[in-house]
Amino acid sequence: MTELFNELFANQNPEYVKIWQNSVVGIAGVGGLGSNIAFSLTRAGIGKLIIADPDIVSTSNLTRQQYFLNQVGLPKVAALKDNLLNISPFTMVNPYPQKITPTNLSLIFGKVDILIEALDEAEEKQMLIENWQQLYPDKYLIGASGIAGVGKNELIHIEQIGTLFLVGDGITEIENGVYPTAARVAVVANMQANLCLELLLQKGN
Amino acid sequence: MPTITVNGQEIPWEEGMTIRTVLNKMNYSFRMLVIKVNDKLVKKEDWDSFQVPPGADVKVIHLISGG
Numbered sequence: 489m490t491e492l493f494n495e496l497f498a499n500q501n502p503e504y505v506k507i508w509q510n511s512v513v514g515i516a517g518v519g520g521l522g523s524n525i526a527f528s529l530t531r532a533g534i535g536k537l538i539i540a541d542p543d544i545v546s547t548s549n550l551t552r553q554q555y556f557l558n559q560v561g562l563p564k565v566a567a568l569k570d571n572l573l574n575i576s577p578f579t580m581v582n583p584y585p586q587k588i589t590p591t592n593l594s595l596i597f598g599k600v601d602i603l604i605e606a607l608d609e610a611e612e613k614q615m616l617i618e619n620w621q622q623l624y625p626d627k628y629l630i631g632a633s634g635i636a637g638v639g640k641n642e643l644i645h646i647e648q649i650g651t652l653f654l655v656g657d658g659i660t661e662i663e664n665g666v667y668p669t670a671a672r673v674a675v676v677a678n679m680q681a682n683l684c685l686e687l688l689l690q691k692g693n
Numbered sequence: 694m695p696t697i698t699v700n701g702q703e704i705p706w707e708e709g710m711t712i713r714t715v716l717n718k719m720n721y722s723f724r725m726l727v728i729k730v731n732d733k734l735v736k737k738e739d740w741d742s743f744q745v746p747p748g749a750d751v752k753v754i755h756l757i758s759g760g
Contacts, residue, residue: 521760608760610725614737617727617756621734635759649752650732662759673759 493578497533504685505533507692509578512536513684514600516588516616518564519543520668521632522606523554523571524677525684530572530579532685537572539565540584540596552670588612590619601691602684605631606677621652628653628687635676636660636668644675646683655679695747706747712740715751725756 497505513534515522518541526537541564545555549564559567565583572581584596588607593616597603603620607613613631620629634643634656643657655676662668695706699719707714712728712735728735729752735743745751 517760519760606760608758610756610758613756613758613760614725614727618734618736622736625733631756632760633755634757647754649729649754652727652729652734654754656757658755658757660759661757668759 489577496576496578500533504689507689508533508685509535510692511602511688512538512600513688514538514597514603515540516597516603516605517541517607517612518553518568519549519606519608520552520670520673521635521677521680522604523564523568524674525604525606525681526568526572526581527554527575528678528681529684530575532681533576534579536580536582538582538584538597538600539568540586540588541565542585542587552668552673588616590615593619594623600627602628602630602687604680604684605629606680617652626651628684630655630680630683630687632656632676632680634658634660635673636662636666637672638669639672641675644672644679646679653683655683697745697747697749697751699751700753706745706749710745712743712745712751715745716740716753719753721753723755727754727756728752729754 518539543564545559545562545567547560555567563585565585569581569583605616628651630653632655637660647654696703697706730749
């Protein structure tokens, strides 16, 4: 195991990997954003990921989400856990196949260092942000708002208000002829993941 | 005269000003919002009662579906 660990992280900064191995990150929702975030955080060597989502993998998910044809019909959290284990056994994954509510929020995610909001509906995003920030005003929360469409890289940015960060263009909704596409969704997801890794290093130092 | 800042824009502060007053003044009608006053979150259920203090920094963020 130690040998595999050394080989896997051979070209990574050992100090960083050490901090990330000692970190716990929660991902609320494992669709287009969450599944991509989980892939990047596992590759970085995050010690523990807590993932929650009640959905099942559908064929149309494959245009944006990190699942495969032979996983259609499986619960997303179970399929994602399998995929992450195939990348690295050094990230422990705790899957919760359930919808996040104000009552189970702290039960599922109470132990995380950072929570990442990767939900689909604006209503759900609001519920999560409001309740989480009231429960844990000092913990970093990284959300996303405005991810649909193609191109327009220059509109994607990060807004920080205290411990809350929001990544996205803040305008593009999925509606009337505007569709989410893999590249742009993954850009936003990886900006969330990249920010998370940076904040963990700041905390760890 | 005391003022407050809403998303970087300075507006006059008024006695008894709530989050709802601010939203109306700014013509923000978007349904899904997150509001922070001086970096502290104010829940939707408190928008009618929360008194915005003079000098407050109010941030109104639009939440858009898609994940």
